[in-house]
Amino acid sequence: DAGVIQSPRHEVTEMGQEVTLRCKPISGHNSLFWYRQTMMRGLELLIYFNNNVPIDDSGMPEDRFSAKMPNASFSTLKIQPSEPRDSAVYFCASSWIAGGYGYTFGSGTRLTVV
Amino acid sequence: RKEVEQDPGPFNVPEGATVAFNCTYSNSASQSFFWYRQDCRKEPKLLMSVYSSGNEDGRFTAQLNRASQYISLLIRDSKLSDSATYLCVVKNAGNMLTFGGGTRLMVKP
Numbered sequence: 001d002a003g004v005i006q007s008p009r010h011e012v013t014e015m016g017q018e019v020t021l022r023c024k025p026i027s028g029h030n031s032l033f034w035y036r037q038t039m040m041r042g043l044e045l046l047i048y049f050n051n052n053v054p055i056d057d058s059g060m061p062e063d064r065f066s067a068k069m070p071n072a073s074f075s076t077l078k079i080q081p082s083e084p085r086d087s088a089v090y091f092c093a094s095s096w097i098a099g100g101y102g103y104t105f106g107s108g109t110r111l112t113v114v
Numbered sequence: 115r116k117e118v119e120q121d122p123g124p125f126n127v128p129e130g131a132t133v134a135f136n137c138t139y140s141n142s143a144s145q146s147f148f149w150y151r152q153d154c155r156k157e158p159k160l161l162m163s164v165y166s167s168g169n170e171d172g173r174f175t176a177q178l179n180r181a182s183q184y185i186s187l188l189i190r191d192s193k194l195s196d197s198a199t200y201l202c203v204v205k206n207a208g209n210m211l212t213f214g215g216g217t218r219l220m221v222k223p
Contacts, residue, residue: 031209043158043201043213055208091157097209102148105157 002026004106006092012112018080021109024073025094033103034067034077035091043091049075050097082113115140118214120202126220131192135217137185137202146205147178149187151198152216158201161187192221 005024013019025032033048047057049069057067064083069075079086089110093103120137127133139147147164162169164176164185175188185202202214 033211042215045210045212048210050209056210095209101146102150102160102163102203102205103211105159108157 004092004094004104006090006106006109008109009107010110010112012114013082015083015113016081017113018078019082019086019111019113021077021090021092021111023075023077023092023106025075025092026104027073029094029096029104030072031095031097031103032069032075033093033095034075035093035105036088037091037108038088046077079111082111084113087112116215117141117212118202118204120214120217122215122217124218124220126222127192128222129192129194131221132188132190133192133219134189135187135200135202135219137187137214139183139185139202139204139212141204141206141212142180142183144183144204144206147176147185148203148205148211149174149176149185150201150203150213152201153198158213161200189219192219194221194223197221 007022034046035043037043046059047067052069067077089108091105091108093105095103118139149161150158151161152158162171164178168177173190177186199216199218201216
């Protein structure tokens with residue numbers, strides 16, 4: 001099992017540019033989550049999908065953030081335009097919906113907006 | 115009040131010591147409970163689930179007190195490799211996990 005795969009691992013971009021983060025969940029998992037982690041705020045849930053359908057996006061900071069899951073094996077998180085305060089580590093995680101299971105996290109994308 | 119609260123530490127302990135972390139949660143309807151471990155600049159990884167009857171995995175023991183809404187993690191015979199941040203996690207309806215802020219453990223030689 002390849003685990004949850006995120007790309008890129010690191011991204012440095014200039015303020016105002018569009019950033020797209022990618023995630024491939026574990027095959028067979030039917031829930032997918034996007035988290036953001038900073039020293040100040042810890043791990044924050046941005047949005048999650050069940051069976052490719054967005055269920056709760058209340059954690060998305062503002063309209064500059066959008067997420068899609070066109071199929072069961074791929075999701076994107078887009079920031080447009082990016083700002084320095086978006087600098088953080090963005091994690092994708094996947095799990096099964098049912099049962100008392102935890103999540104499996106990807107290695108994260110470290111985003112720096114200068 | 116945060117939904118899941120932990121002492122951020124750091125806890126500095128010598129090798130071989132026993133250390134305990136506590137966590138409280140506010141949602142009485144929370145359904146499942148976990149401890150995750152996060153190493154510096156790495157992703158969180160599931161350490162163990164927490165069951166009402168208490169459960170043990172090697173040197174690690176987890177306890178849950180639903181009445182007090184309290185979760186604990188005990189680490190016996192601490193190793194240098196146990197140095198990490200330990201995240202208390204609760205799962206509510208809808209398959210959402212809520213993470214505590216983490217407790218940092220530093221095990222020293």
